[in-house]
Amino acid sequence: MTETPDSVTEAPETPNSEVDCLCPLGGVMDLLSRRYAMQLVCVVGAIGPARYGDVEAAFDGVSSSTLSARLDELVEAGILAREQYAEIPPRVEYELTDTGEELRDHLSPLIRWAEELDEGTISRTQE
Amino acid sequence: MTETPDSVTEAPETPNSEVDCLCPLGGVMDLLSRRYAMQLVCVVGAIGPARYGDVEAAFDGVSSSTLSARLDELVEAGILAREQYAEIPPRVEYELTDTGEELRDHLSPLIRWAEELDEGTISRTQE
DNA sequence: TTCAATACTTCGGACTCGACAGTATAAATG
DNA sequence: CATTTATACTGTCGAGTCCGAAGTATTGAA
Numbered sequence: 001m002t003e004t005p006d007s008v009t010e011a012p013e014t015p016n017s018e019v020d021c022l023c024p025l026g027g028v029m030d031l032l033s034r035r036y037a038m039q040l041v042c043v044v045g046a047i048g049p050a051r052y053g054d055v056e057a058a059f060d061g062v063s064s065s066t067l068s069a070r071l072d073e074l075v076e077a078g079i080l081a082r083e084q085y086a087e088i089p090p091r092v093e094y095e096l097t098d099t100g101e102e103l104r105d106h107l108s109p110l111i112r113w114a115e116e117l118d119e120g121t122i123s124r125t126q127e
Numbered sequence: 128m129t130e131t132p133d134s135v136t137e138a139p140e141t142p143n144s145e146v147d148c149l150c151p152l153g154g155v156m157d158l159l160s161r162r163y164a165m166q167l168v169c170v171v172g173a174i175g176p177a178r179y180g181d182v183e184a185a186f187d188g189v190s191s192s193t194l195s196a197r198l199d200e201l202v203e204a205g206i207l208a209r210e211q212y213a214e215i216p217p218r219v220e221y222e223l224t225d226t227g228e229e230l231r232d233h234l235s236p237l238i239r240w241a242e243e244l245d246e247g248t249i250s251r252t253q254e
Numbered sequence: 255t256t257c258a259a260t261a262c263t264t265c266g267g268a269c270t271c272g273a274c275a276g277t278a279t280a281a282a283t284g
Numbered sequence: 285c286a287t288t289t290a291t292a293c294t295g296t297c298g299a300g301t302c303c304g305a306a307g308t309a310t311t312g313a314a
Contacts, residue, residue: 027245029238035160035302052261063303068262088311089260099244106240110233111156117226118154162271179292190272195293215280216291256314263308270301276294283288 028103031077036062036070038107041096044080045104049093079103155230158204163189163197165234168223171207172231176220206230 032038036059043058044050050058056067071094074080079100085091096104159165163186170185171177177185183194198221201207206227212218223231 028241029165032241033160033162033165035157038156038160053259056261063305064262065264065304066302069302084261087260088309089258090262090310092261102240103237106237110230110237113229113233114155114159180290183292188272190274191293192273192295193271196270211292214291215278216289217279217293219292258311258313260310261308264306266304268301268303271299273297273299275296278293279291281289284286 028077031073031079034070034073035066037074038111040067040070040074041079041100041104041107042111044094045096045100049083049095052092052094055094074100155204158200161197161200162193164201165238167194167197167201168206168227168231168234169238171221172223172228176210176222179219179221182221201227 039059040055043055047054047058052067052071055071056062056064059067071080071082075082075094078097080094081097081100083093083095085093166186167182170182174181174185179194179198182198183189183191186194198207198209202209202221205224207221208224208227210220210222212220
């Protein structure tokens with residue numbers, strides 16, 4: 001299985017009965033566990049309707065192939081909406097769906113916390 | 128660069144000045160973007176002091192090499208604490224550090240939201 | 255005619271992951 | 285005494301994923 005989220009229909013069926021509130025293995029969490037996925041939701045949410053080039057520039061260092069793949073997956077999952085305009089040169093805009101907005105609301109506190117933690121961590125080679 | 132979080136010292140230096148609250152690319156978010164990382168924080172938090180075997184059983188399908196790597200990274204990042212007892216057979220217990228607890232607090236709403244979303248998504252093969 | 259602009263693909267190689275077998279130790283079992 | 289059992293991993297190899305760079309398509313501008 002190549003994990004392309006064509007259909008998000010992988011019920012984990014409670015892998016173990018000892019723990020109840022562990023995270024689902026298939027589905028949205030798997031999507032979000034891929035590189036730049038969470039950041040992408042943040043960026044698109046922050047920019048508003050964001051063009052592909054804007055997103056690429058915001059990241060500064062992501063390969064276009066990976067970015068493209070991530071974008072597709074997020075659209076497929078119903079988190080991002082893609083609107084393409086019939087112009088030359090082409091124009092495509094991404095923005096959060098309602099579901100995407102919800103996700104961003106849940107993601108924001110995590111992001112802010114991570115930023116603060118990273119700032120405080122100067123060098124941690126020694127324990 | 129192989130991204131091993133030996134030292135979390137990759138300052139992104141504000142990749143783009145147009146967006147301010149986008150997510151950091153290096154650091155904790157990168158660690159959490161790896162497979163099972165977020166789930167691992169949840170599981171260890173739920174079980175309490177968790178032995179390696181408990182964690183492995185809770186996931187039901189993770190390879191031991193990957194699980195081991197993730198565990199090491201999380202320990203290295205100061206999110207998990209590892210305690211090893213000099214017994215035979217060996218016993219090792221993992222639990223969340225204070226930082227790890229904070230992370231779990233920020234992760235929980237996301238997880239719950241994801242679970243609900245996955246439940247509602249029956250089949251989405253058609254757009 | 256060539257260049258510019260945009261939103262991606264395609265490609266080869268590097269990196270990461272999964273499955274499975276193996277390691278070390280000592281107590282319990284036969 | 286030899287074998288099994290239990291735990292927490294590590295090693296290996298093939299498959300899957302990600303990266304950087306170059307290429308594609310289109311049409312107006314120079």
